Amino acid sequence: MPQAKIHREKPKEKFSYNPKKVLRMLDEHARRVLEDIKREKNPYFDIPMRGLNNVYFDEESRLIKLGDKLSRRYFLNVAHARKFMQTLIMMAYVKRLVSEDKHASLREAYYANKHTIPGTHENTFEDQSESDPIIEDLERMFGVLREEMNLTADRRGYIYGDIVIRDGEDEFNASKLGSGGWAVPGTVEHIQFSEINVDYALVVETAAMADRLIEEKYSKKENALIIATQGQASRGVRRLIHRLHYEEGLPIIVFTDGDPYGWYIYSTIKLGSINLAYLSEKLATPEAKFVGMTMDDIKRYGLENVTEKLKGIPPNKKGGPTGDYKRIIEEMNYPWFQNEQWQRQLKLALNWGVRIEQQALANKSLEFVAKEYLPEKINNGDLLP
């Protein structure tokens, strides 16, 4: 099924980073609380509920979305008062961060706001497990990413390829950084793409495979940006992928190990996770496609000798399914894997009881992945949805 070679599409979104939006939100909510106090009413916040009960898969946008169930948090309510206080403390902190153009990690936000309330033995926060959910509440309340509130996620991952990035006063080409590449920061809200000279972005699970492709000059030969996630994609990387697709029109092609963890990485890039459903619209990229590894690759490229056994107990054995088998069965039920192609791959994995790693392609030759496997599959449109 030969199709046209992959190309950059028309952008669907404009670069829209606006720190003032968050300040306006904070202001509105704080003013309402203040008004309530002045009128001697019980002040409250309305926070969209978390959890599976308030999450659904939207067929049209192909995104996991947050429902409209709200939870109302009152100040004058013994069960709510502590969280109400914490919400206000964190709002004040976010206001300072954004006004001063400073960023803080979740851990710093916890430490910075932990103190004993004067005249009491009560701490504002006992533990980060108290401050993180408050930050998530603010994300849902305001409909913004915590990165837009200058709260930075842990960073991981790097990119390599012919695009020019502007970050503050610096401007650089991410294909001119030797074999290292550009380390993706925790927050990519503020960066701008000055030039995009690639046709698509190839998202790669392992650093070793990304480095293989860098060494083989894949980026130059195939006109692709390489994005190494180094395992599960960090929020920074997921946001970068989203922005490259929607603002710059880059097709996104994902390349992971052929195992339930690799497919889960793809799934998270494509649709986000149920935990963070409320972020799908800014973090997920439903149009992403999957190049491999697939179970069909094993036969097609003669890799039978370099597969690995799945871990855990198969569904038809006593005590099963556990481990890899259990995860594969869970993935078979994902709404976005309800199509013939994915069901086939997942069933084959269950039946054969094997997994196949990206690096197993080295069994053919080191160059094989860059010179044959990827160009062939991508240029033929041999991709999973």
Add this chain to the structure above:
Amino acid sequence: MPQAKIHREKPKEKFSYNPKKVLRMLDEHARRVLEDIKREKNPYFDIPMRGLNNVYFDEESRLIKLGDKLSRRYFLNVAHARKFMQTLIMMAYVKRLVSEDKHASLREAYYANKHTIPGTHENTFEDQSESDPIIEDLERMFGVLREEMNLTADRRGYIYGDIVIRDGEDEFNASKLGSGGWAVPGTVEHIQFSEINVDYALVVETAAMADRLIEEKYSKKENALIIATQGQASRGVRRLIHRLHYEEGLPIIVFTDGDPYGWYIYSTIKLGSINLAYLSEKLATPEAKFVGMTMDDIKRYGLENVTEKLKGIPPNKKGGPTGDYKRIIEEMNYPWFQNEQWQRQLKLALNWGVRIEQQALANKSLEFVAKEYLPEKINNGDLLP
């Protein structure tokens, strides 16, 4: 105890990357085997033994070193034949890699050399746990790093600061890459330092803290290179630190969490690990110093409210010591921690039963670490050996 501000020192080593050295080694050893075969003698390899029995702490160089015990591996010996074959296969592979200027990960090296021996059901390698030790054998046999044999370790970590790096045809300044920084590749043998405009390198355990320092412009204000290890330092980062110290004269100052894991990270950068003792001379930097976090910091900076409890059972309780307590007691016995300052910190941790994170400094203010804590301690020479 105010001392002079820290400055770059005179280099102790010259840049000495020479791929031909490995080819020569391979050639010598292979020729000897060939000669033995021609003379109808039983060919063998002499391989320095691994394990605690053949490792010692050299007081003079302050390095963990490999002893001179050898293990002789014969071809005509049922117990040795398989490993003898694997050694030759891997030598041939390394020869190809280095000759063709290609790199492979340990995993690729395994997959690339796994095949069924024609006419038998025997595989050359069953598992990566068979190929990794052979590569370590080659490292000890030749006295080279596996990176010098173009076998690349997993990469992790990034750098930020005013140094100019040449990597292949690319040359860039690591302070002009926005908030991201340069992602350190798995192998840094080939990179060259064209310009060093900093006074020292600050090695930082967490990405969040490194990002804090980047945001506070610490690098520029204090004239320092920031190296983020993102947990335990990867081999690439350790080799980079070593090279910056010995070839470029940069003092190395390490900044980790104040807990047994952070101190272990310091220990590994400084002296290497017992497992990889034979690599100390190329990977370790015994002159590295430690700025914090220390137990004394807790009182000095009033951080009592933001410590965390050590995990595990203390030595004086039933079932103890376990967890953090056990690790601290192990560290008290490290030869390089046999000094008053370290014994004091480790004892305080045991007595107080607490740990302190880098990010806990955010309790003072976000700027505190960059504007007061680090400059004060470093410029006063308030460092642990």
